């Protein structure tokens with residue numbers, strides 16, 4: 001009897017694993033703005049809804065919005081210029097640029113669907129072209145659908161881990177692989193966003209070499225009294241600078 005139930009468990013486990021792979025294949029689609037094939041299991045409308053829902057909480061975590069409307073207006077102007085001059089204009093996403101009051105954490109980030117944030121700590125260290133570089137990079141995360149891709153990937157590994165743990169004791173092993181895969185994708189996301197950021201800078205009339213200065217600002221920001229949050233989620237700045245130089249060469253003169 002016990003051997004029989006063990007076999008059933010293996011079969012159910014295999015069925016769940018097969019389901020995960022089949023769903024992954026059926027979720028493959030080509031991103032019309034980057035040309036890259038991705039695993040996505042949500043629509044642009046769902047991405048926008050997730051972003052709008054999470055935005056107030058994100059702002060709250062960074063001390064709310066920065067009170068000076070003139071500074072916010074500058075962020076809006078640069079962000080909108082990037083959107084209007086690039087393929088971002090043709091996407092269904094709703095872009096909103098938020099200047100956060102946080103003057104200690106050097107950070108910028110994007111939620112799916114177009115909600116983009118920059119802390120005052122980072123903003124205050126940048127000139128306008130460098131601000132364009134940071135916002136262009138974040139628009140790149142939105143257009144690259146990186147959050148949606150991460151969610152789909154995480155669902156896939158969760159289903160796989162469930163199947164493996166039903167079938168045997170492999171659950172933790174598979175879960176471990178999943179986490180590594182998520183981190184590796186994160187690095188690729190950053191490099192794709194850097195490249196898109198360079199392209200959007202050029203299309204908006206900004207000097208793309210200022211993106212290299214942004215990397216230097218981020219590198220210098222990792223001091224003792226600053227939280228290097230941006231760096232902890234981003235690949236080594238030296239590596240990024242090499243790739244940014246390649247992107248400048250690729251897109252300049254177009």
Ligand SMILES: [Zn+2]
Nearest residue numbers: 137141190193
């Ligand atoms: Zn990034």
